[in-house]
Amino acid sequence: MTNPLTRATAVVRPATGLIPSLGGASRDRLTTTLQYVGLAVVLVLLVALPYLGLAPYYVNITTTTLCSALLAASVNFLLGQAGLVSMGQAGISTVAMYGVAWGFKQGWDLGGQLLLALVLTLVVSAIFGIVSMRTSGIYFMMVTLAAGMLVFGLAYSMSSITAADTGISVDRPGDLNSRFNYWQWYYLALAVFIVGTAILWVVSRSPFGASLRGIRDSESRMRSLGYNVAAYKVGAFMISGFVAGMAGVITLWNNKLVTSDSASITNSTLPIIVLVLGGVGTLLGPLVGAIVVTFFSIIMPSFFERWETLLGVVFILVIMFARAGIVGGLGRLYRWIRRRTGGSVRTPDVGTPVPTSNHRTTA
Amino acid sequence: MNDPLLVVQQALYGFSEASVLFLLASGMTLVFGLMRIVNMAHGAFYLVGAYIGIVVSTATGNLLVAILAGAAVVAALAFAADLGLLRWLRGQELPEVLVTIGLTYIIGDLCLAIFGGDPLGLAGPAKEPAGGFQVGSVTFPWFRLLVIGIAVVIGVGLVLVQHRTRVGAILRAGVDDRETIAAHGINIRWVFTWMFVAGAALAGAGGVIDAGLENVVPNQQWDFLVKSLVVVIVGGLGSIAGAAVGAVGIALIDVFAKVYLPDIAYFTIFLPMALILIFRPNGLFGKKA
Numbered sequence: 001m002t003n004p005l006t007r008a009t010a011v012v013r014p015a016t017g018l019i020p021s022l023g024g025a026s027r028d029r030l031t032t033t034l035q036y037v038g039l040a041v042v043l044v045l046l047v048a049l050p051y052l053g054l055a056p057y058y059v060n061i062t063t064t065t066l067c068s069a070l071l072a073a074s075v076n077f078l079l080g081q082a083g084l085v086s087m088g089q090a091g092i093s094t095v096a097m098y099g100v101a102w103g104f105k106q107g108w109d110l111g112g113q114l115l116l117a118l119v120l121t122l123v124v125s126a127i128f129g130i131v132s133m134r135t136s137g138i139y140f141m142m143v144t145l146a147a148g149m150l151v152f153g154l155a156y157s158m159s160s161i162t163a164a165d166t167g168i169s170v171d172r173p174g175d176l177n178s179r180f181n182y183w184q185w186y187y188l189a190l191a192v193f194i195v196g197t198a199i200l201w202v203v204s205r206s207p208f209g210a211s212l213r214g215i216r217d218s219e220s221r222m223r224s225l226g227y228n229v230a231a232y233k234v235g236a237f238m239i240s241g242f243v244a245g246m247a248g249v250i251t252l253w254n255n256k257l258v259t260s261d262s263a264s265i266t267n268s269t270l271p272i273i274v275l276v277l278g279g280v281g282t283l284l285g286p287l288v289g290a291i292v293v294t295f296f297s298i299i300m301p302s303f304f305e306r307w308e309t310l311l312g313v314v315f316i317l318v319i320m321f322a323r324a325g326i327v328g329g330l331g332r333l334y335r336w337i338r339r340r341t342g343g344s345v346r347t348p349d350v351g352t353p354v355p356t357s358n359h360r361t362t363a
Numbered sequence: 364m365n366d367p368l369l370v371v372q373q374a375l376y377g378f379s380e381a382s383v384l385f386l387l388a389s390g391m392t393l394v395f396g397l398m399r400i401v402n403m404a405h406g407a408f409y410l411v412g413a414y415i416g417i418v419v420s421t422a423t424g425n426l427l428v429a430i431l432a433g434a435a436v437v438a439a440l441a442f443a444a445d446l447g448l449l450r451w452l453r454g455q456e457l458p459e460v461l462v463t464i465g466l467t468y469i470i471g472d473l474c475l476a477i478f479g480g481d482p483l484g485l486a487g488p489a490k491e492p493a494g495g496f497q498v499g500s501v502t503f504p505w506f507r508l509l510v511i512g513i514a515v516v517i518g519v520g521l522v523l524v525q526h527r528t529r530v531g532a533i534l535r536a537g538v539d540d541r542e543t544i545a546a547h548g549i550n551i552r553w554v555f556t557w558m559f560v561a562g563a564a565l566a567g568a569g570g571v572i573d574a575g576l577e578n579v580v581p582n583q584q585w586d587f588l589v590k591s592l593v594v595v596i597v598g599g600l601g602s603i604a605g606a607a608v609g610a611v612g613i614a615l616i617d618v619f620a621k622v623y624l625p626d627i628a629y630f631t632i633f634l635p636m637a638l639i640l641i642f643r644p645n646g647l648f649g650k651k652a
Contacts (some may be wrong), residue, residue, distance in 0.1 A: 308471070
C-alpha cells in the first residue's frame with residue numbers, strides 16, 4: 001500500500017483499545033436485555049409525551065433532543081461498530097440540510113428537496129470515507145476533522161449558494177409550520193429518529209456489522225482473512241452518513257434555518273460529547289446523552305450561567321471515571337447489585353478484548 | 364493592486380500573519396509528533412495567553428513581560444492539565460482527545476466569565492514601536508515587523524534546540540521510537556509532560572503577540588484551533604519546518620486571496636489542506652513513517 005499513513009497506523013495500532021477503553025458494553029447480554037426493557041419504556045414515554053400534559057415548550061425541547069440524539073447515533077455506529085471516531089459528522093448533516101434548503105429556495109417540491117439532500121449526503125459521505133479509509137485511530141480523527149472543516153469552509157465561502165452565516169430559511173413540510181402543530185412535527189421527528197436508529201441497529205446486527213467489529217478489534221487480522229478493510233470503512237461511513245443526513249434534515253426543519261455554522265467544529269464535537277455521556281456502543285446511549293446535553297444547554301442557562309464549564313467538568317469526569325457513560329454505567333450497576341444480592345450473573349459473553357499491552361508500554 | 368509596492372506591502376502583512384500562525388501551530392505539531400495527542404485545547408491555550416497578555420501589558424506596559432507572563436500562565440495551566448488528567452490516560456488516544464475537548468469548553472467559558480464579551484487587544488506602550496515606515500504612498504507598521512522578528516527568533520531557537528541539544532536529541536528519538544528511548548533510561552513520562560507544557564507555552568506566547576495584531580473575542584478558541592489544524596496538516600504532523608512553511612503558505616494565500624478572489628477567500632485556506640490530504644497525506648514535511 002502506498003499511503004504512508006497506513007504504515008504509521010500499523011505500527012501504533014490505535015484503533016484497537018478505543019472501544020474497550022470507552023465502555024464496550026455493547027455485546028454484554030445482560031446490558032442488552034436491560035436495554036430492551038429500557039427501550040420499550042422510552043418508546044412508550046416518547047410516543048405518549050404530547051399527551052402527558054407537557055407545555056409545548058417542553059415538547060419542542062424534546063424534538064431538539066431527538067435531532068441531536070440521531071446525529072450522535074450516527075457517530076455511535078462508526079465508533080461502536082468500527083472503532084472509528086468521526087470528528088466531522090456535522091459536515092455531513094449540514095450538506096443534507098443545504099440540499100433540502102437549496103431545493104426549497106428553488107421552489108422544488110418535497111421529493112426533489114429530499115432527493116437532492118440524499119444525493120449530496122451520499123456523495124459527501126463517500127468522499128469522507130475515501131479520504132479516511134486507509135487510516136484509523138488518531139489519524140482517522142484528524143482526517144475527518146479536516147473534511148468537516150472543508151465543508152464548513154465551502155459553506156462559508158460559497159455565499160451565493162449557501163448565504164454563509166446568514167443562512168437559508170425554510171418552512172417545514174405540509175402544515176407543520178404552524179406553532180399549533182408542534183406535536184405533529186414532534187411525531188414526524190420521532191418517526192425519523194426511530195427509523196434512523198432502527199437502520200443502524202439492523203446493520204449492526206448484520207454480517208456487515210460483525211465484519212466491522214472484526215475490523216475494530218483487529219484490522220490486520222481481518223485484512224489477512226481477505227476482507228477489503230478500506231471498502232468496509234467506506235461502506236460504514238456511508239451508512240453512518242445517511243443517518244447523519246436524516247438527522248440534518250430534521251434539525252433543519254426544527255430550526256427552520258441552516259447556516260455555515262451548522263458545520264462548525266463545535267457542532268462536530270457536540271455529538272461526540274453526547275455519545276460519550278450517554279454510553280458508547282449502546283442503543284440508548286445517544287438519546288440519554290442528548291437529554292443530558294439538552295438539559296445543560298437549553299434548560300440550565302436560565303438559572304446557571306456557567307453551564308458550559310459544568311458540562312466540560314462532567315464530561316471530563318465521565319471520561320476519567322465512568323467510561324461506560326450513563327447507559328453502560330447503569331448496566332454495570334445492575335450487575336453489581338445482582339452479584340451482591342446473590343443472584344446469578346451471566347458473565348459477559350464474547351466480550352471486547354482488554355486494551356492490548358502495546359498501549360501500556362508506549363506510556 | 365498592480366502597484367508592486369502594494370504587493371510587497373500585502374506580502375509583508377502576509378508574513379506577519381504567518382508569524383502568529385507559526386507560533387500557534389508549532390506547539391501543536393510538536394506535541395502531536397511526540398505524544399500523538401491532537402490537543403483540541405490548543406486554541407483555548409492560545410486564547411488564555413492572549414487575555415493574560417492583555418491584562419499584564421495594560422498593567423506593565425511592557426510587551427516582553429506580557430509575553431513571558433502569557434507563556435508562564437498557560438504553561439502552568441498545561442502542567443496542571445497534564446498531571447491531573449492526561450497522564451492518567453497515556454496511550455489511550457480517544458480519551459486523551461476527548462479530555463482536551465472538555466478542557467476547551469471549560470477554558471473558553473471561564474475566559475468569557477472572567478474577561479467579558481468585549482473584543483480586547485494589546486494597547487498602549489506594549490504596542491511600541493508605534494507608527495510605521497513609509498515607502499512612497501505605502502506604510503507598513505513597525506509592530507508587524509517586530510512580530511515577524513519574534514517569530515523568526517523563536518523558530519530558529521526551536522530548530523537549534525531540536526538539532527543541537529541533548530533535549531532535542533531526546534525529543535527526536537522519542538518521535539521515532541518511544542519504547543527504545545524509554546529502554547535507554549529516559550523517563551519518557553516526564554519528557555511527555557514537559558513537551559506538553561512547552562507546546563502550551565508556545566501557544567501562550569503566540570496568543571499575546573496575536574492580541575497585538577488583532578482583538579480577541581470570546582469563543583475564538585475554536586477559530587484558533589481550526590487555523591492551527593490547517594497549518595499542522597499542511598506542514599506535516601510533528602515538523603517545525605513544516606509548521607513554518609505551512610504558516611507562510613497559508614497566510615500568503617489568505618492575504619492575496621482576499622484581494623484577488625474575495626468571493627472564496629475563506630475557502631482558500633482550506634483548499635491547500637484538501638490537496639495535501641489527497642496527494643501527500645503526511646503533509647509537506649511529514650515523516651514517511
